Amino acid sequence: MNRIAQLAAQLTLAAVMIAPAFGATPQTKNGVTTIHLTEYNGYFAAEETLTDLKPGDYDFVVTNKAGKFVGFNVQDQKSHELLGGFGLKPNETKTVRVKVGADGFRYRCPINVTPWYDVDMTK
Template identity: 35%
Template sequence: MKKLLTSIAVIASLCLINTTAGAGDPKTITIVEHPGYFETQGDVFDIPAGKYKFVVKNWSGKDAGFVFNSGQNNVTTDKSSMKVILLKNGEESTFTLKLSKGNYTYFCPIIPTPPYPLRVK
């Protein structure tokens, strides 16, 4: 019985260590650009505030761009943009941002795409 309780305590401790070890790791959101639209792999609505790793892939068939802004329907590309990337066809880029509560927008400034919302609760 003592051996069983010791084993349970060790397993519980290992589970706790494993859970806290990954607590600071960013969550990944993959965004793939196609001709005229984005495909998102990962939840982008009502996500919790925190650190996010974005993987942006250009599968549009031509050179493209990616702009990430704070604000709803913010389709400007200027020095207030949080991230601006230019990608050749087939390229991908990765960046990490710490997002606080609010609305965000991403879009392509080169290939016409609608503004895509990202909401942090």
């Protein structure tokens, strides 16, 4: 990878990591908080802010914009126990409901290799 492409990739990843801090507040309805994620080639973008979250039930609504088959896994951040996951065809959207504890959660795509996104819970 040339230096310009490498710098562009690093800036894109930095923007994706910062952007969720300015996103919408996650909505909670009937005790379930919904998080919308869009998966691209090599990264996820979150529609909502992933800060100040509390333990509880979560719906992860994931849309595949990578242009190829991808996956989604969400785990307990401390034990790495798999809480839920699935595969996604291009342009497909799926939802998984999981119970997140005080240890927080982490998510990634095991197919379209992405970094782990670690999310802490507010105590």
